[in-house]
Amino acid sequence: MKKSLVSLILVICMIAATLAGCGGAAPASSGGEAAPASESAAPSGEKILIRMIDSLAADNRTTALNKIIDAYMKENPNIEIELISPPAEGSDAKILNMLNSEEQLDIIDTGNSFSSALNNGWIEPLNDYLKDWDGMNTLSDAAKGRMTCLSQDGKTQYCIPYGIYQRLLFYRTDLFEKAGITAPELWTYDDWYEIGKKLNDPANGIYGIGFRGGSRGSNVYDNILLTFIGDDLCENENYRGFLKDGTSVYRTPEAVEALEYYKKVYEECSPSDSIAWGFAEMVQGFMSGQCAIILQDNDVIQSCESGLDPNVWAVGNYPIGPSGYGSQPTGYGGWALTKKCEHKDEAIKFMEYLSSAENNGAFCEATGLIPIHTTTIEQNSYFSSGHYSVFNQMDETGKYRVFTSWGLGYSDIVETEDRDEYLQKYLKGEVSAEDLLDNWASAWEAAYKERGQLW
Amino acid sequence: MRRVDPTIEDISKKGRRRDAVFITLMVLPAVILVIWQMYYPVIAGLRLAFTNYNIQNINRVRYVGFKNFIDLFKPGPFNDFYRTMWNSLVFVLGALIPQLIIGFALALMLNRAFRGRSIYQGVAFAPWAVSGFVIGIMWRWMFNGMGGVINDLLVKAGILKEPFGWLSSSSTALFCVIVAMVWYGIPFFTIMITAALQSVPQELYEAAEMDGAGRIAKFKAVTLPHIKSVIILTTLLRVIWIFTGSDTIISMTGGGPAGSTQILTSKIYYQLMDGSYGKASATSIVCTLIMVLYTLFYLKITKFAEDD
Amino acid sequence: MQITKRERSDPKFWVGQVLRFAFLIIHLVVTVFPFYWMLNTSLKGSQAEIYAFPVIYWPENPTFQNYLNIAVKGNFIRFFTNSFTYAGIASLIGVIISVMSAYVLSRMRFKGRNWLLMLFLGTQMLPGVCGFAIKYQMMSKMHLINTVPGILLLYTSGVIPYSVVTLRSFFDGVPASLEEAALIDGCNRPQTMIKISVPLMLPGIASVLIFDFVNTWNDFGTANLFLDSTKKKTIAVALYSLIKSYDIAWGELMAGTIIAILPTMILFSLLRKYMVAGLVNGAVKG
Numbered sequence A: 001m002k003k004s005l006v007s008l009i010l011v012i013c014m015i016a017a018t019l020a021g022c023g024g025a026a027p028a029s030s031g032g033e034a035a036p037a038s039e040s041a042a043p044s045g046e047k048i049l050i051r052m053i054d055s056l057a058a059d060n061r062t063t064a065l066n067k068i069i070d071a072y073m074k075e076n077p078n079i080e081i082e083l084i085s086p087p088a089e090g091s092d093a094k095i096l097n098m099l100n101s102e103e104q105l106d107i108i109d110t111g112n113s114f115s116s117a118l119n120n121g122w123i124e125p126l127n128d129y130l131k132d133w134d135g136m137n138t139l140s141d142a143a144k145g146r147m148t149c150l151s152q153d154g155k156t157q158y159c160i161p162y163g164i165y166q167r168l169l170f171y172r173t174d175l176f177e178k179a180g181i182t183a184p185e186l187w188t189y190d191d192w193y194e195i196g197k198k199l200n201d202p203a204n205g206i207y208g209i210g211f212r213g214g215s216r217g218s219n220v221y222d223n224i225l226l227t228f229i230g231d232d233l234c235e236n237e238n239y240r241g242f243l244k245d246g247t248s249v250y251r252t253p254e255a256v257e258a259l260e261y262y263k264k265v266y267e268e269c270s271p272s273d274s275i276a277w278g279f280a281e282m283v284q285g286f287m288s289g290q291c292a293i294i295l296q297d298n299d300v301i302q303s304c305e306s307g308l309d310p311n312v313w314a315v316g317n318y319p320i321g322p323s324g325y326g327s328q329p330t331g332y333g334g335w336a337l338t339k340k341c342e343h344k345d346e347a348i349k350f351m352e353y354l355s356s357a358e359n360n361g362a363f364c365e366a367t368g369l370i371p372i373h374t375t376t377i378e379q380n381s382y383f384s385s386g387h388y389s390v391f392n393q394m395d396e397t398g399k400y401r402v403f404t405s406w407g408l409g410y411s412d413i414v415e416t417e418d419r420d421e422y423l424q425k426y427l428k429g430e431v432s433a434e435d436l437l438d439n440w441a442s443a444w445e446a447a448y449k450e451r452g453q454l455w
Numbered sequence B: 001m002r003r004v005d006p007t008i009e010d011i012s013k014k015g016r017r018r019d020a021v022f023i024t025l026m027v028l029p030a031v032i033l034v035i036w037q038m039y040y041p042v043i044a045g046l047r048l049a050f051t052n053y054n055i056q057n058i059n060r061v062r063y064v065g066f067k068n069f070i071d072l073f074k075p076g077p078f079n080d081f082y083r084t085m086w087n088s089l090v091f092v093l094g095a096l097i098p099q100l101i102i103g104f105a106l107a108l109m110l111n112r113a114f115r116g117r118s119i120y121q122g123v124a125f126a127p128w129a130v131s132g133f134v135i136g137i138m139w140r141w142m143f144n145g146m147g148g149v150i151n152d153l154l155v156k157a158g159i160l161k162e163p164f165g166w167l168s169s170s171s172t173a174l175f176c177v178i179v180a181m182v183w184y185g186i187p188f189f190t191i192m193i194t195a196a197l198q199s200v201p202q203e204l205y206e207a208a209e210m211d212g213a214g215r216i217a218k219f220k221a222v223t224l225p226h227i228k229s230v231i232i233l234t235t236l237l238r239v240i241w242i243f244t245g246s247d248t249i250i251s252m253t254g255g256g257p258a259g260s261t262q263i264l265t266s267k268i269y270y271q272l273m274d275g276s277y278g279k280a281s282a283t284s285i286v287c288t289l290i291m292v293l294y295t296l297f298y299l300k301i302t303k304f305a306e307d308d
Numbered sequence C: 001m002q003i004t005k006r007e008r009s010d011p012k013f014w015v016g017q018v019l020r021f022a023f024l025i026i027h028l029v030v031t032v033f034p035f036y037w038m039l040n041t042s043l044k045g046s047q048a049e050i051y052a053f054p055v056i057y058w059p060e061n062p063t064f065q066n067y068l069n070i071a072v073k074g075n076f077i078r079f080f081t082n083s084f085t086y087a088g089i090a091s092l093i094g095v096i097i098s099v100m101s102a103y104v105l106s107r108m109r110f111k112g113r114n115w116l117l118m119l120f121l122g123t124q125m126l127p128g129v130c131g132f133a134i135k136y137q138m139m140s141k142m143h144l145i146n147t148v149p150g151i152l153l154l155y156t157s158g159v160i161p162y163s164v165v166t167l168r169s170f171f172d173g174v175p176a177s178l179e180e181a182a183l184i185d186g187c188n189r190p191q192t193m194i195k196i197s198v199p200l201m202l203p204g205i206a207s208v209l210i211f212d213f214v215n216t217w218n219d220f221g222t223a224n225l226f227l228d229s230t231k232k233k234t235i236a237v238a239l240y241s242l243i244k245s246y247d248i249a250w251g252e253l254m255a256g257t258i259i260a261i262l263p264t265m266i267l268f269s270l271l272r273k274y275m276v277a278g279l280v281n282g283a284v285k286g
Helices: A002-023 A025-037 A059-075 A091-100 A114-119 A134-138 A141-148 A173-179 A189-199 A217-228 A253-269 A272-276 A279-287 A299-307 A344-354 A357-367 A374-379 A386-397 A419-427 A433-451 B004-050 B067-073 B081-110 B117-129 B132-143 B149-156 B170-198 B202-210 B215-244 B247-252 B264-273 B277-302 C011-042 C047-051 C065-073 C076-107 C113-123 C128-141 C148-173 C177-184 C189-218 C221-226 C235-241 C250-276 C279-285
Strands: A048-053 A079-084 A107-109 A160-165 A167-172 A207-209 A291-297 A313-316 A326-328 A331-337 A400-402
Touching: A048 A091, A048 A344, A059 A079, A059 A344, A059 A357, A079 A344, A091 A107, A091 A114, A091 B264, A091 C128, A091 C221, A107 A344, A114 A331, A141 A160, A141 A331, A160 A344, A160 A357, A167 A173, A167 A386, A173 A189, A173 A313, A189 A207, A189 A253, A189 A291, A207 A253, A217 A253, A217 A326, A217 A419, A253 A419, A253 A433, A272 A279, A272 A419, A279 A291, A279 A299, A279 C047, A291 A299, A299 A386, A313 A386, A326 A386, A331 A344, A344 A357, A357 A374, A386 A400, A419 A433, B004 B067, B004 B277, B004 C076, B004 C113, B004 C128, B004 C148, B004 C189, B067 B277, B081 B117, B081 B170, B081 B215, B081 B264, B081 C011, B117 B170, B117 C011, B117 C250, B132 B149, B132 B170, B132 B247, B132 C011, B132 C189, B132 C235, B132 C250, B170 B215, B170 B247, B170 C011, B170 C148, B170 C189, B202 B215, B215 B264, B215 B277, B215 C148, B247 B264, B264 B277, B264 C128, B277 C128, C011 C250, C047 C250, C065 C076, C065 C250, C076 C113, C076 C148, C076 C189, C076 C235, C076 C250, C113 C148, C128 C148, C128 C221, C148 C189, C148 C221, C177 C189, C189 C235, C189 C250, C221 C235, C235 C250
Parallel strands: A048 A079, A048 A107, A207 A291, A326 A400
Antiparallel strands: A107 A331, A160 A331, A167 A291, A167 A313
């Protein structure tokens, strides 16, 4: 008994000692850090605390942001900026939770939570604050468009974008050469399928296309569908889910064709695994040389530049569809100001600083996004030449329709959470094209009926 | 006599009162924390099940009665509820039974001294130290369909001709997740049962031996009754944990492909991430009912909570 | 349990022994393999090596680059200390509170005892995620978001139900007769509990403590939601950050995971020694 007791006491002492080592520091540090958090409530502190949250935190982003923040705090010693960088996955839910509970949050990354935050009235319009901002003069059209793209009247500015995402096509020149294929000048979806099929060689572990059937795979289908539809499509980029007369695009015969095309690409050109692929797996498949073609956002350019021999890959335009149109889901990220922010002027000042041509350029170069100022794009050779020039090519065709939302004003009624899963079922042959499209069309039709035409 | 009686009653009353104070003081901290931190938020959240609460637009929240529940149960080509239920059952039983059997067997084998036993135990317990999320990531990495070490081993062993997409095929994905869960769960049973075995008083074995009992008889007469309570409890908890521990599924397959690894609790997670608090609450209520029914049934048949 | 003479001469016994060791060896290989694979991946320097097929079973030039990367960039030392503090303090307080309840639930008969037990068991069935939003608002009103006391409160209450239920069944396994004798000798309840039952229970208490520690250490959801500052981040959240939207940094993720599971492994080896010492047996005999 004595022996065992002694050993037990030893164990407990050890645990206690290690704990005391860290525990001793804990209350002190908590006190020290809790103080600035409550500062905005208690005006005793001189420093103004501004808390901003990033929704796509990654090393390169956080480093770039912290550099800008540190420089700003040095220039403005009365301002304390706290950057919150939660893991990218689930960050949107966290942002919405914080806003819903009125935790202090002054500047938010628009991420995927932005339209919800806007619907709930948590976002401050920026028009009045940005009237005198000289940065406005050099903003690109794409960036200006993103500032107002979620407003019903098309004029209210809700964010300052920090970068634009555009989609493009990546292909492996080494695999093309081996198969004796030359890439077309201007890619169409027909090219995509046919070349993909020619290159597909599963026996040797080579696949034509890195397909996206997993997370947000439905978005790929949506863009294909939009290029199948001609001039009937609604002209408002926020209501691309409808034809001009209010019919749901899912009711059209093109929807079936596009769906069958999508399945054909999966079955004949892609690894079977890719039914579950999202962003990461596609890039992985491409980088490892197993997939010859992928459709991706511009930030993948950076991954390829850093991880691949420049001789084995090239980029092309996001394919044009049978209707002669292309679809460009011009994505963006931006900083928005919350309604609850108690120091709006200070926060705006910082947002302007963050969005200056210089700082935005540095941020975009670190993260591979397209900068928001035309001057940056012109002056910085990284963006004006090389792989990024494909975006100029796409602009010049004049065939691309911007796709922002399926139906902004209806989005809260229409259930969208299971779309990727439904598509997977269709790819597996568990549901028919007609049933699937009818299901989606009915939801949008019901929403349209409830609220009328909103554009 | 009448004068004596009250004093005896007094003493026992005092004793009882003292016991009551003691009991109250002892359980109060735990009870308060549990009710305040665990029950209150969930119960307060239950009313959401009867609303269309969606964080995408909280201005339009209104009561919708039982609509969320009706939607859940209404059969249709896009209603996955029944399949999700079936997946949950397969997942729980498929993961539980192997880990219980292997864990139990291991605990028995480890109860007997052999050289290197303590090192072996240390290694055998290791998986339990890893979080469910990392387990999923790790096994996803090993089951990787375009390479991956499991494919490589199977190809080298001549079982497969070319790499197979284990996680992308609806028919194998759930099996893979179960493998990961079994790997993870064995140590739990081993640890708990080992601890229980250590607490069996040695003289009971000695007494049984004196009565001439063989190994199997000793096991039945001494070991089993002694550790029964621990086994019943660990099994009960483990079933619930497997059912609620959707993090492995989320990080390994995300419920896919085509919902073939979606269980009720991972479904709730995705509904929450989507901001559909109303639907998630409704699904949760169904989940909780299932677990309560299971627990009551389980405790009834094992007579666990009854006073002897 | 030593091998007896009778067993030594019994061929059946030796067949059993062989089967037993075969089982143990297979189990060992299966258990260790994923860890080996983690280590293997973490020591590979280039993506090409990590993704190569046929796979590479040991890197040609093992490198600690991944470990350096996360130690420097991610400030893992800080996150490590944070996790240790939160998990250590919370599980210690949690276990002390739980021992009190478990003792009463096991040793004393009173009205509502089964209800109390169900109260604790019931938490395991609560759809915890569903309460998150409301819990967040509750904690927010008390200004406990992004504070150390807040996270300790959440973690402590989180470990209690499991601890109470498990400890209760450990108490059940300790003969009550010893205590009854002490009670008759005039000891009061708290005294008998601390002096007689708790010492007998120490293996159980230690294992519950370590379980709680590991569970808290591994928590991701709570820390991610209720803590904001980088300075207060836990190691689980930091690990999760390595899964980026466009790429999983497998090398770094595996390196981070190995660092993250080290303390729990060490604790487990403590637990093992401790259980092997056969405390209960010794104590009952002594």
